Amino acid sequence: MKLKKNVATSEAGFVFNPGTGDSFSVNQTGAEIISLLKENRSPEEVINLISSKFDAEQIQIEKDLDDFVSQLYIYNLLENQD
Amino acid sequence: MTLYLSYIYTTFSKIRIESIQISRNVSNTKEKKKLVIAVTALNATDSPGPGISVIRAIRECVDFDVRIIGLSYEALEPGIYMHDLVDKTYQLPYPSSGTDALYERLLSINDIEHIDVLIPNFDAELYNFIRIESQLEKMGIRTFLPTPEEFEARDKVNLHKFGKKHNFFVPEDKVISQVSELAQGAEKFSFPLVVKGKYYDAFICNTLQEAEKAFYKLQAKWGIPIIVQKFIPGTEINIAVLGDGKGNSISIIPMRKLYITDKGKAWAGITIENNLLIETAEKFVRKTSWRGGCELEIMMTTDGKPYIMEVNPRFPAWIYLTAAAGQNQPASLVKMALGEDVKPMSDYEVGKVFIRYSWDMIVDISEFQQISGKGEL
Secondary structure, three states: OOEOOOOEEOOOOEEEEOOOOEEEEEOHHHHHHHHHHHOOOOHHHHHHHHHHHOOOOHHHHHHHHHHHHHHHHHOOOEOOOO | OOOOEEEEOOOOOOOOOOOOOOOOOOOOOOOOEEEEEEEEOOOOOOOOOOHHHHHHHHHHOOOEEEEEEEEEOOOOOHHHHOOOOOOEEEEOOOHHHOHHHHHHHHHHHHHHHOOOEEEOOOHHHHHHHHHOHHHHHHHOOEOOOOOHHHHHHOOOOOHHHHHHHHOOEOOOEEEEOOHHHHHHHHHHHOOOEEEEOOOOOEEEEOOHHHHHHHHHHHHHHHOOOEEEEEOOOOEEEEEEEEEEOOOOEEEEEEEEEEEEOOOOOEEEEEEOOOHHHHHHHHHHHHHHOOEEEEEEEEEEOOOOOEEEEEEEOOOOOOOHHHHHOOOOHHHHHHHHHOOOOOOOOOOOOOOOEEEOOOOOOOOOHHHHHHHHHHOEO
16 A cells, blocks of 8 residues: 555645646545555554544544545556556 | 545646656856747647747757747748747748749748758648758758658558557558448447548547548548548557657657647646656657657557557647756757757656647738738748
């Protein structure tokens, strides 16, 4: 679950894949997760850090994170996808 | 808590992106070279010629102090009236008039203007310019054009054979001269398929009736042959390439189309970084020893195959983006035409966006009269 090295992001939630020219926008939570992924945090660390900030069940956060990472995969933003 | 990730095409111009390389050519304090440069394709219309983009890039080069001579075919080419970019315009005879008429006209223009470098930018005129290249040189006009062999090899009609020979991904095609041959093409490729004109224009057709309509339209506009091509779905990417004629790529800039007009032209695009595309372009230049500018039109399939759909033998209309991204291809071509040694460039700014727009110029009728009546403005 590692973000591609050359994927560019901004604090405003803009994500750009320079390999394909695709660009995306994410909300603040998504931007935080992407920033954690860029720091090579493990899924457990991401879940713990996000759950400490949001008033949500851990199981819900895990589910949302799974969905989000699936989308990153579909959009070709994760390492080892080519 | 909800997360979302949505795909966007534009609206990000104000956002600063991290991890982008910036590498621009830095000027020296040396004296600027005074040059007279003639450029064709001033038709900055909804399906624009590259002339205005080429001129803008050349004017931006800090090494030159240029006088730009526009060469036009029609009185309403917008570039004729863009006096901040084009100093003087002369009309040329249509390409169908042949090389003698072109040579005579250039001879008379050169008597007045003393042109140093000439950059033709229309597919339909290029062959004539290639044929009179040595005569132009005798006049003191330098060009930097592909050889007739290079020009022919990448022609739409020969592209499949060329791709096969050099192991490129190219769509299967069938070159036809009669509408009755469409049925065979349809049987071979099934629908949808692409019907293309010899020089310009292409239609994606879903039925035989649509294909026939496209055939007649293209035949009326560009003549025969017509190319029937297998439809390849994917992402449209164009690559601006500059070769030195010895097999070396001086510059390669891939651009992903972000907004495509109904004519298939990029109205907005972004520079991207993709090694497979760069390797494809390098291989093209190596195999052809391409001399000058060209554009590879690529369809990148979902399984990552870069299909070469077309090779345009001149700069594309979006060529200014190469200068904006840090590799000024038109200026480098001018230097090579003048015999200078230009080193290959590798760094460029990724994520640089161009967005085209339209603008109504207001022109006095006297200017229109002058270019229409006297053939110069």
